[in-house]
Amino acid sequence: MPILPATEANFDAEVPIIVIGAGACGLVAALAATSDGGEVVVLERDPVPQGSTALSSGLIPAAGTKAQEAQGLIDSADQMAADIINKAHRENDPAMVAALCHQSAVSIDWLNDAHGLNLSVIDSFLYPGHSAYRMHGTPSKTGQELIGALSSRAEALEISVITDAQVTDLFAGPGSEIKGVRFHRPDNSEETLGCKAIILACNGYGGNPEMVAELIPDMKDALYFGHAGNQGEAIAWGRELGAGMTDLGGYQGHGSVAHPHGILVSWALMMEGGIQVNRDALRFSNEHDGYSEQARRVLIQPGGIAWNIYDQRLHEFAQNFDDYKQAEAAGAIRKASSVGDLAEICGLPGDALEETLGDVNTLSLTGDQDKFGRTFAKNCLAAPYYAVKVTGALFHTQGGLNVDERARVLKSDGIPFPNLFAGGGAARGLSGPSDWGYLSGNGLLTAVTLGHIAGSQAASLVKNEFLP
Numbered sequence: 001m002p003i004l005p006a007t008e009a010n011f012d013a014e015v016p017i018i019v020i021g022a023g024a025c026g027l028v029a030a031l032a033a034t035s036d037g038g039e040v041v042v043l044e045r046d047p048v049p050q051g052s053t054a055l056s057s058g059l060i061p062a063a064g065t066k067a068q069e070a071q072g073l074i075d076s077a078d079q080m081a082a083d084i085i086n087k088a089h090r091e092n093d094p095a096m097v098a099a100l101c102h103q104s105a106v107s108i109d110w111l112n113d114a115h116g117l118n119l120s121v122i123d124s125f126l127y128p129g130h131s132a133y134r135m136h137g138t139p140s141k142t143g144q145e146l147i148g149a150l151s152s153r154a155e156a157l158e159i160s161v162i163t164d165a166q167v168t169d170l171f172a173g174p175g176s177e178i179k180g181v182r183f184h185r186p187d188n189s190e191e192t193l194g195c196k197a198i199i200l201a202c203n204g205y206g207g208n209p210e211m212v213a214e215l216i217p218d219m220k221d222a223l224y225f226g227h228a229g230n231q232g233e234a235i236a237w238g239r240e241l242g243a244g245m246t247d248l249g250g251y252q253g254h255g256s257v258a259h260p261h262g263i264l265v266s267w268a269l270m271m272e273g274g275i276q277v278n279r280d281a282l283r284f285s286n287e288h289d290g291y292s293e294q295a296r297r298v299l300i301q302p303g304g305i306a307w308n309i310y311d312q313r314l315h316e317f318a319q320n321f322d323d324y325k326q327a328e329a330a331g332a333i334r335k336a337s338s339v340g341d342l343a344e345i346c347g348l349p350g351d352a353l354e355e356t357l358g359d360v361n362t363l364s365l366t367g368d369q370d371k372f373g374r375t376f377a378k379n380c381l382a383a384p385y386y387a388v389k390v391t392g393a394l395f396h397t398q399g400g401l402n403v404d405e406r407a408r409v410l411k412s413d414g415i416p417f418p419n420l421f422a423g424g425g426a427a428r429g430l431s432g433p434s435d436w437g438y439l440s441g442n443g444l445l446t447a448v449t450l451g452h453i454a455g456s457q458a459a460s461l462v463k464n465e466f467l468p
C-alpha cells in the first residue's frame, strides 16, 4: 500500500520539509525552501541526481527576465501565456498558465542573481509556437549542465540530498496530512522519515509501461526517451489519497529521434526549411505544427519511421546543436549529391521523391500554403541533400496532480491538502489532454516555477506563516 496510516509510523528521524526527487523541480524547491529559512531533505532514488532534467536540452522559457532585457529582447508574461494557451487550444487551465508565466521571470532572475546560474536566452532560433525569444539556458545549453549547476548550489548551501533513496510509501494522518515517508535502499533495507511538509518532485509516469499503456495507449509501443526512474508514484499516491488529477493522457512526444541510433535530431531543421517524408517519399503533415504531435504522426507511417530531408544550408546550421553532431558522428546523417542519389541511399522511390521536392520548391517560390497548412520561406532545398531516418518517441508525461497557484496539491473536491505540494512532471502541466498541446519548454517551466513556489510555500508552512 503506497499510503499507510501515520499511526503505524515510528519515524527513524524527523525533518521539517521532505522533497521527493532531485531533478530540476526538486532541487529548485530545495533551494527556495532553504533561502526562505526551511530545513529540507531531498530524497532521490538514483545514485546521482539526474532525472529527465539531465536528458533535456535544459531550456527554460520565461518572459520579462533581466537576461532578455540585457539581450535587447522584448517579451511579456501575457504574450507568453497567450502562446501556451493557443498551443493547447485553451484546453489547459488559463489561470495556472498566467500565474506560472508571471512567475517565470521571478524564478529565472532569482536563479541568476541568487544562485549564479548564468542563464541566457537563445536568440538564433524561434521555437515552434513561441512569439518571442524566451528559452533560457546555462552556457552550454544542456540539461546536464543545468542539473549540475543546481546540484552544486544545493551542495554549497549544505542541503541534504540523500541519494539511493527510493520513496515507496507516504504516511498520512487525519485530514490527509502527510506525516512522513518510507524509502528503500539498494540493499533492500528501508528507512522512515517524518516531516511537516512534503513536496512531490518525482516527475510523471513515462518510465512505467503499464501506466503508459493505460493512460496513453497510442504510445504504448513507442520508444521512451525520458528518465527510467519516472515511475508514476505521484499519481499512484494521488489516486489513493483522493487527489484531483487532470490531463493524465497529456504528454510531450518528439517526431525526430534518429533511428536506430536513438539520438535527438533538432526540430530546428524543420522550422528552418526541412521536410519529413515517409517510406513512400510522401510528406504527411505540417511539420511546423510542433514536434510533440509529430511523434504519433511518424509512428503511424509505414514501419513507424520517417526521413528528415534537408540540404547543405541546414546541415551547416545544425552544427549549432550538440545532438546533431552526435548523430553525425554515429553515422545517422546521410549525404547525397542529387535527388536520385538521395532516393537510392534512403531506399525511397525516386520519382515520388523528385515530385515531393519539386512541390516543396514550387511552394517556396510562390509562397502558397500546402495542403497541410504549411508555408515555406524562400529557401529552396538544393543539392547536396541530407537525410536522417527518424522515429517518434515519448519524452515525458504532462498530466498529473491538480495544484493551485501556491503549488498545493488539491483534493478531488478542489480543497488543498494541508501540507502536500507538487511541481514539475508530478503536477498537471500546461499542455492540455493530448500530445498537440505541448509548447516547447512547458516541461521545465512547471519544474522550475512550481518548484520555486512549492519550496517557498513549504518553508512558510513549517514556520507557521502559512495562511490557509
Ligand SMILES: Cc1cc2nc3c(=O)[nH]c(=O)nc-3n(C[C@H](O)[C@H](O)[C@H](O)COP(=O)(O)OP(=O)(O)OC[C@H]3O[C@@H](n4cnc5c(N)ncnc54)[C@H](O)[C@@H]3O)c2cc1C
Pocket: 020, 021, 022, 023, 024, 025, 026, 043, 044, 045, 046, 049, 050, 051, 052, 053, 054, 055, 056, 057, 058, 059, 060, 061, 165, 166, 167, 168, 201, 202, 203, 204, 225, 226, 227, 229, 230, 231, 233, 264, 395, 396, 423, 424, 425, 426, 440, 441, 442, 443, 444, 445, 447
Ligand atoms: C530528451 C528530452 C529533452 C527535453 N528538453 C526539454 C527542454 O529543453 N525544455 C523543457 O522545458 N523541457 C524539456 N524536456 C522535459 C523536461 O526534461 C522535464 O519536463 C523536466 O526535466 C521535469 O523535471 P522534474 O524535476 O519534474 O523531473 P526529473 O528531472 O525527471 O526529476 C525527477 C527525479 O525524481 C526521482 N524520483 C522519481 N521517483 C522517485 C521516488 N519514488 N523516490 C525518490 N526519487 C524519485 C527521479 O529519479 C528523478 O531524479 C525534455 C525531456 C526529454 C526527455
